[in-house]
Amino acid sequence: MAVPAAASVRDANRYRPPQVTGLVDLLDRQVRERPHARALVVTGERVQLSYRVLASLADEVAARLRGAGLGRGDAVGLICANTAEFVVALLGAARAGLVAAPLDPVLPEAQLSARLVALGARAVLVDASASGRDVRLPVPSWSLRVDVSGAGTAAVALEPGICDSVQVQGAARELSERDALVLFTAGTTDRAKMVPLTHANVAASVRTICATYELGPDDATVAVMPFFHGHGLFAALLSSLASGGCVLLPERGRFSAGTFWDDMRAVHATWFTAVPAIHEILLDRSEREYPGAQAPPLKFVRSCSAPLNTATQRALERTFGAPLLSAYGMTESSHQATSEPLPQRGALRQGSVGRPTGVAVRVVDRSGRACPAGVEGEVWVQGATVARGYLADGDESARTFVDGWLRTGDLGALDEDGYLSLTGRIKNLINRGGEKISPEHVEDILAGCPGVAEAAVFAVPDAVYGQRVGAAVVVREPDGVGREEILRYCRDHLAAFEVPDRLELVTALPYTAKGGLDRKAVQARYAP
CATH class of the missing domain: 3.30.300.30 (ANL, C-terminal domain)
Known part of the structure; x- marks a missing residue:
């Protein structure tokens, strides 16, 4: 199928890879070179926050967390929607040398508590959406609020108590200041695994995603996916900020199909990423809500985190007038492992999740031998984005991480050109x-x-x-x-x-x- 050309094809000479070593310096280049450029668009009034303002807020949070007695390598939980509070808390924790563990705000109290205890978090930062719930947590809970003015200025409201010096408990004993994040895999409390990601993992992931889609200061997106999971965190938020782009955070910090296209137009979005279920929702509502010629011209649309059927992909491309690029990733690989390339950089292949991006991918049989092209086997991934293992779970780490390779548990096949097609999950x-x-x-x-x-x-x-x-x-x-x-x-x-x-x-x-x-x-x- 012929894919409509992107409205504007970026000159390859203009693409500048982000210069980041992790979360700590994610904003530094933009603050030096473009301090007044918009980084976030927030609240129902769609107020713009500049890179300089965002960095200042993060520094303020970092100072207050250090003043509360938290030390380098300590773990803190984040219970926030996709709000300015999440972004400021995440970057502030990193600048204080802490390890941030984002948690789903709608989890029941028992699951939130179990994960915080298993991690050994010293404290948890919550935004207004979480602090309004009657939830009692087993660690100090500090309410964080970012007060934004219509002029684009902002102030932090955070009054942490003092954390007494205690012996590190839980999985946090395995963390150090090299670590940036702990992400929880999908699953119930007793099965969700804790994945530690270093600043080096984060930097490698961000650089890879930016390079794959040639993201830069002219790009903008709307945060569709939640930031407590790798899809929204790496692909939408961190990659946009590292490349100097802009992210609109929907009102109340959650995706709304009813306001999506207004948000896209307001920020002059050039792309967005979502799971197939959300693509289906947008497609089903497109006859009534897609603004047609008034929609912002899109370079591409991205789909990840679940299989996208071919019929939906073709319908989305026809409706939105942009190529839909399927990607593949997992928490243990700091999100993206493969992606279809931009049309000007390679062929689009129906049913494929693209070529490896910054990692090595192989497909192996039950004996661990590489399968010939076109033959189904288990997908293994190796590279700078791959985590070192799971926290507090040596047996599962030994099964999943083998000689530097991540055994994904996914079935697939590589063609002769290195494009990966997925056929299912072994356990399914x-x-x-x-x-x-x-x-x-x-x-x-x-x-x-x-x-x-x-x-x-x-x-x-x-x-x-x-x-x-x-x-x-x-x-x-x-x-x-x-x-x-x-x-x-x-x-x-x-x-x-x-x-x-x-x-x-x-x-x-x-x-x-x-x-x-x-x-x-x-x-x-x-x-x-």
Whole structure:
């Protein structure tokens, strides 16, 4: 399919890689060279905060945290939405030599507490959205507020208490001032793993993302994905700030489809990144809400964190008039590991998540031997963005990090040109009488059926085959495509053993906080 050319093709000679060594100096170049340039656009009034103002706020927070008795390498939690408070707290903690651990603000009290205790956080910074909840946490909780004026000035309100000198507890014993972040993987409290990322990991990730998309001071985006996860944190926030661009933080710090295009126009956005579920929402609402010729011209649109079906990709490109670039990453690799290139830098390939970006990628068989081109195996990643392991989990670290390689648990294949295609997760495979079925593959086929909006495929226990294939399908119109039509489409496009034995039409599917399909919830709801 021909992809519309970007509205403005950047001259390669103008691209300047960011000069950063981590979170500590993320803003330094911009403060020196462009102090009055806009860094953030915040609040419902869309007030612009300059790089100089943002750096000043971060320095103020750093001074107050050091004054509270926190020392280099200490861990602090961040419970904030996508607000100015999050950005100031993150950069302030880094400038104080602390290790920041962002947490999902909507987690129940028990899960927040369990993660803070497991980490060994000395304190937690919360913004207004979190401090308004009646939540009692096991560590000192300090409310942080950034007061912004219409003129673009701002002040910090933070009055931390004094942290007494204590012996470091929990996983924080494994941290040092080389570390910048601790991110929690997706999962329940007892299964979420803690991933330590150094300043060097952060710098490598930011440089790679900026280079892949040639981000610079002329670029701007809207923060769609939450900052407590790598997708929003690295791809939208940190890469934009390191490259001198601008990030609009939606009102109340959360994505809103109703205001998205107004936000994009207000900041003159040149790109955005999101999970497929959000792309689907924007596409479904585009007939009513996409501003057409009044929309800002986009260089590209990015999709990551979950598989994007081909039909949606093509529809998005036609609607938004920009190439949609699929990327692949994980928390353990500081987000991005592969991406499709900008159209002027390489070919776009349907069904691919692109080529390696700043890392080495190989696909191996069960014995750890490299698979030939086109042969499916487990995807392994190695490079400067890869974490050293998990905190307080030596056994899982030994299984996942092998001789410098990250075993992703994803199935895929590399073609002769090094483009990676993903076929599913090893742990998600359905075993139907010895036939291994990828639910992601079946979901992609279902999503291509006319009238189907989205689908989730799961294993149904079976006394004869061990497992059978089940599917929950959301249709675009209540009186549209029916169950038998969907199954007929499946029979025409799938092997017989892959066709769902059980198919339910549902109104909505459950999603995780980071925007991916919640497979555990799907299994619990529809498999019994």
